[in-house]
Amino acid sequence: MKQPVADKVKFSDALWASIKRAGIARADVLRAARMPVSVMANEAPLSTAQFFALWNVLPELSGEPAIGLRIAAGLQGLAMRPSFLVAYHARDFRDALQRVARFKRLCVPEEICLDEHEDRGEIVVTWTYGNGQTTPSALIDTVFASLLELGRQGTATPISALMLELARPQNAIADYENYFGCRVRFGAEQDRLIFQRNDLDRPFVTYNAELLDILIPELDRRLEQQTRHATLAEQIRWVLRRRLTAGRLDIRAVATELAMSSRSLQRRLTDEGLTFQSLLSDTRHQLALEYLTDPELEIIEVAYMLGYEDQNSFFRAFRQWEELTPTAWRSTRKLLPQPNG
Structure with missing residues (x-):
């Protein structure tokens, strides 16, 4: 299997400097994109979804x-x-x-x-x-x-x-x-x-x-x-992102994709202080936020794309992640500045 590149993006100081030159304040960008505190403090890399969110607010903030x-x-x-x-x-x-x-x-x-x-x-x-x-x-x-x-x-x-x-x-x-x-x-x-x-x-x-x-x-x-030393967690998330829409994924299916036995995968997860269920939940959480930003997708479609058997299971999981229903969370996004086409 081809080793994945991690979903990590560092917003460079040069890029922030150029945005400032264009007359856009960094604090305004982070606030409009609803970035977490760790990103605002420049302490954590961004996911692609977060990186896209930052870029999406720039046309509206600049008026250009x-x-x-x-x-x-x-x-x-x-x-x-x-x-x-x-x-x-x-x-x-x-x-x-x-x-x-x-x-x-x-x-x-x-x-x-x-x-x-x-x-x-x-x-x-x-x-x-x-x-x-x-x-x-x-x-x-x-x-x-x-x-x-x-x-x-x-x-x-x-x-x-x-x-x-x-x-x-x-x-x-x-x-x-x-x-x-x-x-x-x-x-x-x-x-x-x-x-x-x-x-x-x-x-x-x-x-x-x-x-x-x-x-x-x-x-x-x-x-x-x-390329050679992508962490085990990154490799598992890579497989989960690719395979969730195919239905319910268990550790056996992921182990097969990674060319190892389920017992070996479980042992390596334990050694690294990880659990398969936590990685699955984290991946579903991140994908749910990405999918829900697309107004064309129905909630039931999002649940299916995340591998849930029914919409209620997705609702319960989402409330644990965000303390909101998917519908309520999506409504909060409508209050944010929208990018120009």
């Missing part, structure tokens, strides 16, 4: 549908994470994008895919723990704009995209066309940034082979360690 473009521009000149640092010193634009795709997983459970066809290179971004949620528009814009800025700064040329495709309804089209220098198609099937293939061949003036020789072995070591 294209706020992600300003955030990306504000990141320039700030301290970069290692995944972007090695990219800025890559051999060419293609090499830079490939290095970002490889090493960004050290920071976030995000997959950047570069697929080349004849005269073009297409970039698509997915989130390992997105679970069908719509990726926040501000996050998509920031990622795509940051990749474009990487190419522009590395090559020292005003590269433009060939096309930008966005799955959302049309909004602020002039902002996007001016920034990316290309035609923008809204209502697309998938968010996609497309470059001319010959732009990917452009050499980087910032190429530094000596620095890469120093940084890359260490990043490779960290990536291998992260």
